[in-house]
Amino acid sequence: MTATSTTPSSAPAPVTDWRARMVAAADDHAGAPLLRGAFRLDGGHGEVRRAALHVTALGVVEPVLDGVPVADEVLTPGWSSYEWRLRYRSHDVTERLRQDARGEHVLGLALGRGWAVGRLGWTGRSGFYADRPAALAQLEVEFADGHRQVVATDATWTAGPSAVLANDLYDGQTVDARRDPGDWAVPGAPADGWGPVEEVPFDTARLTPHAGPPVRRQEVVRPQRVWTSPAGELLLDLGQNLVGWLRLRVRGEAGQEVVVRHAEVLEHDELGVRPLRSAAATDRFVLSGGDDGFEPTFTFHGFRYAGLTGWPGGEEGLRRAVDAGDVEAVVVHSDLRRTGEFGCSHELLEQFHRNVVWGLRGNFLDVPTDCPQRDERLGWTGDLSAFAPTAAYLYDVSGFLRDWLADLRAEQRAADGMVAFVVPDVLKFQDRPGGLPAQESTALWSDAAVWVPWALWQAYGDREVLAESFTSMAAHVDRVESLLSPTGLWDTGFQFGDWLDPQAPPEDPFRARADPGVVATACAFRSAHLVAQAAALLGRDGDAQRYGALAERLRTAFGEHYVGEDGTVTSDCPTVYALAVVFGLLEGEVRRRAGDRLAELVTGAGHRIATGFAGTPFVTDALTLTGHLDDAYRLLLQTECPSWLYPVTMGATTVWERWDSMLPDGSVNPGEMTSFNHYALGAVADWVHRTVAGLAPLEPGYRRSLVAPRPGGGLTWARGALQTPHGRLAVAWELTDGPDGGRELVVDVEVPAGTSALVRLPGRDDEELGAGVHRLTAPGVAGG
Template identity: 70%
Template sequence: MPDWSAVLISPDEDFDGAPLLRREVALDEGHGAVVRATLLITAQGVFEAFLNGRPVADEVLSPGWSSYEWRLRYREHDVTALLGDDPTGPVVLGIALGNGWFRGRLGWNGGRAYYGDELGAFAQLAVEFADGHVQTVVTDRSWTAGPSAVLANDLYDGQTIDARRRDDAWLRPGHVDPAWVGVHEGTLDLGTLTPYVGPPVRRIAEVAPVEVWTSPAGRTLVDFGQNLVGWLRVHVQGPAGTTVTLRHAEVLEHDELGTRPLRSALATDTFVLSGAADVFEPTFTFHGFRYAEVEGWPGELAPEDLTAVVVSSELERTGEFSCSDELVNQLHRNAVWGTVGNFLDVPTDCPQRDERLGWTGDIAAFTPSAAYLFDVRDFLRDWLRDVEAEQRAADGMVAFVVPDVLKLVLARDPGASSFPDPDSTAVWSDAAVWVPWALWQAYGDRRVLEDQFGSMTAHVRRVESLLSPSGLWDTGFQFGDWLDPTAPPEDPLLAKADPGVVATVCLFRSATLVAETAALLGHGDEAHFREVAERTRTAFVEHYVDADGRITSDAVTVYALAIAFGVLDADRQAQAGERLAELVREGGHHIQTGFAGTPFVTDALTVTGHLDDAYALLLQRECPSWLYPVTMGATTVWERWDSMLPDGTINPGEMTSFNHYALGAVVDWLHRTVAGLAPLEPGYARVLVAPQPGGGLTWAKTSLRSPHGPVAVSWSVADGGALELDVTLPEGVSGVVRLPGEQDREIGSGTHHLTGQVAAALV
């Protein structure tokens, strides 16, 4: 922990919620050249920092969103190059503040400022000279505060910028302005300060418009061809005082901007022109959008006037996939874009409406997929620290969302939620176990299990206390198989799968994984959690499985989970597999699962010998299915299987998003089963190459930048079922090749070409 001498400072005036803070100081003389300068900085709100007129970093929306009550992250920047060559010159340190998550709107009830009423900055600049002398510049009462060009800023509602108020003089020496005021010391517990574990948010791409046109209502619309997250950079010139308004949305409805799914989020940026050539970029907000509506543009809008700037936590892309079916390839791309859009400091549910919360169930379902597509180990390790912090304050309960702003919403307005009083709930709370385990499998890094073991055990122990006398987790509120496609639009809780069945089998899985973790780490709790798992298995079979192997509620999801989690013995597993396949066929190979069952249904079919049904489910194009949204032009994964109806109208439910990654969890099956690459040991220290061609696909390939180096698998099938397989393993990595109908083959590092035979019926 640094030796802090800074204090949190807040401006004496709020200045439209976007104040500027500055401090000008002369460098100490007589100590030679500056050899190193380091800035430690954070804020209550979001900040952008400048030193001698230049940005300190290319990051945006720092310090992001964490469980501020216990964790406020700070950034460390090497700013040596920004001090220049003159060690005697004055230094100007400037900080621009915005509301961000700390003071902006959060949740769907219209509330704001749940963490505090005042914005504040906390910074400490250490300048080291050639003779070893260190000069420290800190935030304190000597700073001043003034107005910026930002008139309003909110993550949900957008940003207003008046270019007539722009003046960079505040970043230069000698700045004096009577509008500027003093600052006062705010409240900050230094014990909450913690360095980032995960990556910062940055601009990661730019997307040009693909079309500009006039709608039937006479509105100017712009299509960027991709549903994305970020904002628009605008180049414009017009008479001073002209107002240009940009409204954002994910879809069109009746050839106009489809804004109803935004609910109360305005998603609107407003720019007031200076009369000169202006460039606007609203960096204190973000939007989820593919389309923009432009109002008030001076003259004719040209495509080159607008650029969509994509922002996300900076993640390295690691996993690729493609196959002979272009619709499946688009589904995979949609999952990639959904990850990019929703991994914005917190793994959110959606990036566009008045929500954007860290729903635990979404990431519990999607982590295996995300960990293949991107290197997310530090991103999620950071978030898991918030999970643990929230648990410590809630007697082990894992909240519906992390950071848990809903508890603050309810504290302010007890009637604000339509849910019962929160407690542990299956899948959602299981994220405390499933996410670290998935990271361990993907990366082979024990730190995540060591760091989270207390959180993992606290979750299972909490659930133990909630069980009924029968040993079932059939008490309290459950999301169950949320968004089962048969549930009515207005009530996504009404799934076919019995919520007690879902919850109990999820407890079995979590207890089993915690026992495995205890064994791996050498903790003495292993026996306890194995006993919990076995008791849960016994109760599940006794109360939920009848003599014919039918599971209570007889729904696709209950069989998929029971099979995938291994709660059944071999005979019952076979019975469950047969019944699962029957239900899938009776449903015409349309999706019949929600958030709980969808990540596991294709695996359950595969392991019980129904690969053809798994492929038929994957390749179904009618609604509900994975490919239906693709046929409707989707470029991200939808929240609902029918977020848009076949006639092009938006689902009538109040809760409808077109960028939700959870139902895209099938891409994990694409990687492991279709392309055929999975870890035999955590972190791909040893790999399983086991492609299972089917569905008429003639080729597939995947590659992964594993912790040990690049791994690649590709296969093709010729007429008659002749299979050609190519595998590349990095130095020090071995594997097992498992082809249909053949004995396993051991392979070592290097490139391998193998052949086999696939049943003609599958190709």
Template identity: 60%
Template sequence: MTPAPWSATMIAADQDFDGAPLLRKEFRLDEGHGPVVTAQLRATAFGIYEAQINGVPVGDDVLSPGWSSYEWRLRYRSYDVTALVEPDTVIGVALGNGWYRGRLAWHGKSGLYGDELGFFGQLDIEFADGHVQTIASDPSWQSGPSATTANDLYDGQAIDARREPEGWARPGFDTGAAAPAGARSGTWVGVHELEFDADRLADPVGPPVVRNEVLKPVEIFTSPGGKTLVDFGQNLVGWLRFTVQGEAGTTITVRHAEVLEDGELGTRPLRSAAATDTFILSGGQDFFEPSRTFHGFRYAEVTGWPGELTAASLEAVAVHSALERTGRFECSNPLVNQLHHNIVWGLKGNFLDLPTDCPQRDERLGWTGDIAVFAPTAAFLYDVKGFLQDWLLDLAAEQKAAGGLVPITVPDALKYCPQPPEFPAPESSAIWSDASVWVPWALWEAYGDDTVLKDQYGSMASHTRRVEGLLSPAGLWDEGFQFGDWLDPDAAPDQPWAAKADTGVVATACLYRTASITAATAALLGHDADAATFGRLAERVKAAFNTHYVAADGTIRSDCTTVYALAIAFDVLQTSQQRDFAGTRLAELVRNNQYRISTGFAGTPFITGALADTGHIEEAYGLLLEQECPSWLYPVTMGATTVWERWDSMLPDGTINPGEMTSFNHYALGAIADWLHKYVGGIRPLAPGYSKVLIAPVPGSGIDWAKTSLRSPHGTIAVEWRTSADGALELDAMIPDGVEAEIRLPGQDSRTVGAGAHRLTSAAV
């Protein structure tokens, strides 16, 4: 049905009911119009909501409407509820604080967007004769208490089953009856309207957050301190759920953490986030699921459980945005396979409505720098087109409100939080602000749909122009604060910005890439004058980079791995001799460091590609396969099941990094998977959306075979290769209809093939 015009108003409960009010509207279907043909509920909230029709959830989503830049975009969701409406029908809505009113960031502040929770919804029912009955949120609704007594995304949820108002979302419920034991209000009360501009309503471009995998415990054990600990075998994001029966008033407490330290929960990395759920039993059989919060955890500490706690007693529910898996990778090295597994789970845990940095501590923000470098990896592993396009709309809204400045987090909660006096005023930052350009381009390359470029072009151009205005007289981006090569492993734990790489070198190289992409985007969209302008900017930046940062012998200022990796990957050097020198010097630095990682957020995503593209394959594989700290495989050897924020988030002796900022689920350093897919696996796009593809696996020591596949917009591309006993490379490739593939094998001329199965063999490699 065509949705009826909005007639709803934003309503709030007359009492706050512990931050978790219930709302209900009971009505009868209009008579004399024949059967119901279709019924659609559209809903959103200030806070988070769960909606029911006659006691049945209207959808599979949780934590809706998610977190967007609420000041300008409040997304709503639509549900087909035709099968749920009856002659007597109740719309029931449970509210929670969510991101709107709960704590955000590490400053201890809550209620950044508003003081009151609200619901805005409309049920449109179409009958056989075309009549439409509309039930919208308005002052006629009622509100009452729920069993939830506290809820916060950081701190957890408290549920008192004795307060559960049985049947509250079904017809006939008595809203005037005495409240259940423990409730702080005797009867239900009314609602009132809140000020709300319906022009802020936005269709969601991305998918909802849903329950995904369910994990059972792999071990239940007693800690040295006598605590009962549950290990789920996988660092995940979500909550525990269970059915239990015990004496009324019994309290079960569940604390969550990602790791153990000295045999106990390692909670220090959570900082101020309590990450604790409490459950009070009713005396009957109680089902608990704290869906108004989420935690990043592998381990749970359970106290107060009545009777014996067994693996059958409870389960962990992993929640994240509903994304379809598109890319896969597997090889002969089990540690690399575990690394890839960790990268996938890091993505899942941090793609919870928006791309966050981490899911567990008092932060969980949409840091732009992380997704700027991880977007190509994400777009291979999953269909993230809608997910990231939705987030980019928030980025553009925040950027417009900030006068063209792309903030370091989107949505930008930090603008409402106090900053220390010594903290610099917000300004564009390389990589972080460059997300406005790099992420749309990654989506264009992955999916070949120029919608994202059209939608984001204004944002891309605005950012590029703003940074042009920040250049020093030398034409360099070398003034003001920069994150630079954030979390260089040689930096002190409390100084993550103190990298070896000169921040001006990093920022200027990034600007060259940004200006080049913006120029290419302008040309694609027919903005010829802009294309010329941004092209000239790119050339000026390249000239300045080479004049001021590249010595006569080819050495780049600060002479470290990151500056050479970026110079090669971004093609900012002017001559082939400079590029050859940079590759040779990069490989030398890698060998001198015994193949241990020496790059941070800026250099890590690009270093193996820079090595491979300059002919230093063994050094690239040496970096990939190194197991000593710092390296990609060191966390794997330490039992990691997700990617860590720091190379040494856990030290070799099993203690947690002493810095105040460390997480065991951060996806940024997992950008190495892009190299695994493209170079080890051998699938690279030669045209946007893989309408033309390069099949070019680059074998190296330590991996004897690899299998990679991608469900592209044109069909599945699959590559499998192995080295034979005599060192020859045997390759099988499957190319979908309509796709042209260029196949390059070591020691052979490239060949172009069409759709179908292809088997090729090269000489010893």
């Protein structure tokens, strides 16, 4: 181990002064080696003033100091675009070393395969970034007299086996308690079976601090039901579709194996594992013969149900264990702070909103993924383009998404301005996975480079997010401009289009009714328009003029080629009208007619959903903006399939990937691709927050807010609250019987200090309110 000393300046050396080397076990030890190095603190320099451990891995790492975990984080350092950015975590270990400043210490690193070594995508391949787990750690100690000591990983460290026999994020983890190494990271620990490590070539210039929050255990969920399936498997129902793992405490015969399988749904009274595709999602625990505790922290699963075989005592034994708290689910995701709340008088809508929240929690696990359960779990850019405004209301996702945007920029620079389908872009290593074409900029998906920073700017009011992303935003629009046809339309090349239109066949989700050129050109216009606004905010006047002119050319081409004099938009389906209205591509009488046509289509479909990924985030806004609020509510509150509330009637506790991921008879959609935890179609929650509750920013970051609830749909009350950057903004409204026998809207508003709110209520003039708590009424309201 390297242990160098310097006599210093007063502050610890910057973390960019890396002495550490990336090291891996010479023997892979089943992809889960333990690494350790012993050291002594330099004497004669007084007490430890401060000590920080900086640690990362190609794979995942759990650091241990003198036998005690350094942090409560899991799956560190997560998944980034490793070719350019490997994030490290920093931990204050000052008190640890002050407590025992003399004698020998041991720094240990438990490794797993993680994203760098394990399987990624649906081709079955693994090892895209590394062929074995490796770690890098640097402990920096500063003493009272200013002396600095650095302890770092290098070729002098040793490696040994752990109790983990297999680990993979998709397939699960196998642990043999008989092989538990015990106190392997304490001074004097046995060295039997331990061998050398090898330095792995690695450029420390790739190291960067982890700007987002760590992944942590968030809560524990107890099983609600225990029973035996027709096939004889013990089943658990957690009552909630979640992401994490089961934590078990069990005693049985030595060598007995408990196998745990995971699934989101039941099908034919058995675990519904077909939607997992090739992901085994199976943990195996071999008992020692004593009291064993198992927690598979080198994997994670998306599941509501678990199937167990080999449990001591069978069903009754499992019931006793559940009652004793010895079987529980651990919920895991990035450690985000909840900021936004919503409630209302409509029970199904409230449950839908809870489903949106749980979908975010399950998929915001270091990377904003599409789904957390099958052989995919990738950072699809289109899903986030749709969902970012909703996410930024529900949680403080600023650091989380800005870290992800740094990966997007790194991938984009390497791809000459193209924004990939997924970030980090593992698909580039695979030859047309799943039959997808070669990657090129794609509407909605690649627009994440613009729409996500803009959503963060609107939510938090931090101009720096635009400054650090502007080059990326502009590069995306430049790339799209180069792809336009001579007509000025983006009607060439591959597009996902209105992905997962409910009328598309299960086996062909591309076959949407919306013309892909209409969708793409509308998205190009929106991105160019937003880049022009960002340029103006940043004082880049030339860029503002350039991208503003491009936006106008796109608007003109859209109108000339896609919009009829009667307001009809090419392909005449809800998505094209929703995008044209909300993005501002139509004006005046044409806009009014387009809104009326959208309402006709929505009514003609029985107020059932007729949009996919592109149209769904915007269809209720388009109806509202064009005077069809009642239709927006009827669409939102529909319970027949396809609708937002149909899954709720089927017992869903997260948002589904498909409108009919489960069919009314309880069978799973026959398509190969279906998930029961996708957040994208939950993007309508943004409209719920702004229109049903009535909270929106008038200025980025809510320095000035709009409080404008629009009662409807038979709701009698609703409330929303948001921890803005300035404090708590809240609204609560209720429809009551007024003094004249009519309906009266009573609205309570809380405005944070240093801000103001424009209150807009039916039948009243707009009113500007300062900080404080206010009550207002609006008589004669018919919206309830």
